[in-house]
Amino acid sequence: RLTERTALSLRAEAAHDSSISDDRMAVREGFLDWTPAPNLDVELGRQVLTWGVSDYLYVNDIFPKNYDAFFTGGGFDRMKEPVDAARLAWHGTVVDVETIVSRARADRTPSPARFSATTMLASAASADAADDDLDAAVKVSTHLQGWDLAAYAASFRSREQRHFMAASGLRSDRPRLNHLGASLTGNAAAGVVWLEGAVRHAGETQRNAVSRHFLGSSAKLIVGY
Numbered sequence: 001r002l003t004e005r006t007a008l009s010l011r012a013e014a015a016h017d018s019s020i021s022d023d024r025m026a027v028r029e030g031f032l033d034w035t036p037a038p039n040l041d042v043e044l045g046r047q048v049l050t051w052g053v054s055d056y057l058y059v060n061d062i063f064p065k066n067y068d069a070f071f072t073g074g075g076f077d078r079m080k081e082p083v084d085a086a087r088l089a090w091h092g093t094v095v096d097v098e099t100i101v102s103r104a105r106a107d108r109t110p111s112p113a114r115f116s117a118t119t120m121l122a123s124a125a126s127a128d129a130a131d132d133d134l135d136a137a138v139k140v141s142t143h144l145q146g147w148d149l150a151a152y153a154a155s156f157r158s159r160e161q162r163h164f165m166a167a168s169g170l171r172s173d174r175p176r177l178n179h180l181g182a183s184l185t186g187n188a189a190a191g192v193v194w195l196e197g198a199v200r201h202a203g204e205t206q207r208n209a210v211s212r213h214f215l216g217s218s219a220k221l222i223v224g225y
Contacts (some may be wrong), residue, residue: 007033009047017072020113028082043087048080049100051139051152052196053183059196059220060152060181062137064159066108081108095142104133104157106174120170121163121211130157130174137179147186152198154179158214165208175204175216189225197221 001007011029016022031045052060055076064081066074085102112122135156142149156179161172181198202216209216 005035009033015072019071020111022111022113039091041087041089041091043085043089046082046084047087048077048082049085049087049102050080051137052181053185053194054196054222054224057222059198059222060150060179060183062135062152062154062156062159062179063102064105064107068108068110071110071114081105095140098139098141100135100137102135102137104130104135104174105159106130106157106161107159109160121161121172124161124163124170124172125168126173127166127171128173133157133176147184150183152179152181152183158202160214161211162202162206162209162214162216163211164206165210170210173206175202175206177202191225194224195222 009029009031010027012025012027014023014025017024027046029045029047031043031047034042034044036042049063050061051063052058054061056079058065063083065079066081067079069075069078072078083102083105085100088099090097135154137152137154137156140151154177156177158174158177160174162175163170163172165171177200179198179200181196183194183196185192185194187193197220199219200215200217205216
């Protein structure tokens with residue numbers, strides 16, 4: 001803690017992966033936490049962000065993931081990739097509002113070196129500079145008669161690559177996505193019930209897309225008990 005209203009968080013990590021002979025050192029968290037008012041929090045810097053209520057099946061958690069953690073044996077918290085962001089959280093008497101502006105960042109996927117054979121997609125040339133762009137998101141949440149409700153809206157660069165054929169050959173990009181979602185959690189029938197849904201749409205169309213896993217437009221709904 002630096003002062004009564006400011007604090008600095010810093011966490012670094014180092015790892016060695018013998019399977020692909022890779023050494024990695026990185027700052028996982030490094031941000032300034034400032035409380036200018038009793039009901040206002042501001043965080044600036046690299047941080048791990050989590051939204052939504054479902055685990056592993058992400059609906060409203062729009063922030064980048066580390067899918068390579070399945071291979072390295074990292075815990076559940078390693079599934080969340082840190083982002084360089086400015087986060088503002090306002091806590092009202094009825095609703096809470098959280099606004100985030102962050103640097104666009106893709107999911108971390110397994111290295112092709114882990115596999116004995118890879119697809120031609122690994123050779124695709126990038127057609128954009130998505131990492132130089134900014135993402136924006138807002139969450140409004142409240143607690144009503146024993147239920148936690150939240151609404152989400154975001155505009156962000158896709159976390160996964162979209163591959164397509166161009167005159168110069170196989171290319172890839174990360175188009176901008178517009179996202180709207182909601183979640184609900186509460187106690188019912190002697191248990192915990194949760195529901196989460198969202199719709200997402202790519203703002204740019206690409207006729208020659210060859211990606212099997214890229215969803216330009218999608219709707220997701222998860223119900224749990």
